[in-house]
Amino acid sequence: MDGRGRSGAERGDAVQGLRRRGLAVVGVVTAVLLVPAQNAFAGGPTDKSSTETDTETGLKGDDLYAKATAISYDTSKNGSGSSVGSVAVSGSAWTPPACWYAPQWTAEQFAKETEAGYKEISGDANQPAHARSASYEFRQMYKDGEYKNYNLDKQDEGMWWGAVENPNAPILKRTACNSKLPFWVENGETPDIENAITPEILAGLAYEQIKVPGTEVTLSPEGTTKVNLSTWAWLEKGDFQPVSVTASLDTPGLNIQATTTATPVALKLEPGTDDATTFPASGECQINDDGSIGEPYAKGKADETPPCGITYLRSSGDGTYRLRATITWDITWTGTGGAGGDLPDGTFGNDQEVTVQEIQSVNR
Template sequence: MRRLLAAIALITSMSAWTALPASAAAPGGGSGDGKNFDVYVKNLVRIKGSGAKGGKPNIPVNFDPPHCWYQPQYTYAEMRQWAERIRFAWMHQGPEDQKPAHDWYEDILEQIRPHAAETGKIFWFLTDDGTPAGWDCYMSTDPFWIYVGPRPPAIPNDKIIDPTDLALIARANLTLPDPVIRINPPGGRSFVGLETWVGVQRQAPRDVIAFVPGFPGLFARIVARPTKVLIDVHGAALEEPPHVLAGGCPTYRRGMDVSNGCWVKYKRASLGSPYQLTVTQTWDVTTNVAGVNLPPGSVSSSTTVMIDEIQSNVTR
């Protein structure tokens, strides 16, 4: 039935039928690409915030945000108009379509008639996140519209979009900057047995907001804050394990005490082939939605360090 309605809706969008107001047409329109037809409605969720800009979203392994969901779409009057538009196109396909179109239309009216006195976008349509997983979810979920009412329930995994879902969607859209590494001594060259300071540029918190415009209750905000740093020397021989501060790795300043920074002390010279050093920065992620725990983010950057032997001259 969904594929049949999709084809009919596509034909509707290509016809000269213009008597209905614009609200009768679902936001999906009908471009003929097999997806953007009237039965399919465009995703209304919007994303904004400092953490939603630039780069690729930082999505942890095994994190599975919602891929398709029901969103508020039509009032009672708009739902009738949508059904009328589908019926009109269907009945004009041929004589054999007259009865199926009529029966389908009457069935829709019977389902929505008890809600004629209710206001607001009480009929919700299925949409997806625009990914292959979203399309699979959309095609395997029935029905493609439901009555939700003025106060949507907050039931886990019911596919009715709510703040919990929006918090997960916001997390799936979080981008994080790569760590900016500053080595001291400068130039990425240090010496055996001395502290090679590793500074990681301090980053400001980043936020992502996921919301449905026009629906104040459909809103979630997440905030990511950098919390800790891991230094990996990729198997190089060390005199001591990397020294890392819980609050991060400040850039070296003249006179700085070794207890106030992050450093690595190499045991052997790199012998012309630099050591690789990788910094992984972890970001904790919180949300304003009660009861939702979000996975942290983790981003890494690498640099190279040349380690020389300290040479000394002895005069007799």
């Protein structure tokens, strides 16, 4: 039991009850009010469409909530075109960050939002007593308790940090940071706590934004091939180049960034049937020095083994085989302060239909 005669379980029930009601007050994220707006903004660029200016802070529209919406993405060096898609993590259980702690509010913003949340709940006769009590306790912690008057006298010295959810992560993982209440951090410092925003976390978020081109390979013979006839497969040089995305956090409290780069390293061919032989035997064709993959078929090479290709051993009958061509991308990152390293490889592929016919012979 706490000093007010309420058990921790009761306090937790009050918090969860308020979260379920989805009260639209931005400030009290982890204790009393879990805001739907935060989920919509987390990890993405701020919507600048609103032009209404707050009279107290001088900030316009959604700029009022500095939040992690300050994370922006430079995708100018990303893949483009109608066939692009996101890479899938290969050979690893790694996933992009599900949640993190980041600077979200100036002292003025936090005070304004907390007071607004308190007035909304305390003034609503339909709110249960435990909800009004939880709101009061949260307000007092920052107004007259552990902190004094929301640190308004330190307005230019730091920011309030809070939990941010990655809306792309599974619900149980992205709420893992919600147990920690908002806390004060001096400008330019990164708190020594788990999941505090770092260049490496930004690199993981940039990974999520990477787009790479599709991988429809050129085949010879094209579309229709023959049983036991080598089918050459290749991609021209210039079809696949490194792509990158830069994620940046730029707030008065912290300014960091990270660039995640995907570099193509190999093409894997999966014939769509076990009745086939791939070249090389592994089905993995390495990228040549000039950026091409495999080698175009040329007249006179019919009896040669292709450096990248397939020989089908059985007819596809009245149907087709679904050839899958997948590019493996090596993923690396660099960030503020010389940080950097490797992230798990990513893959992206496309399917294309191949018809395989028996070679017809005529007996005389």
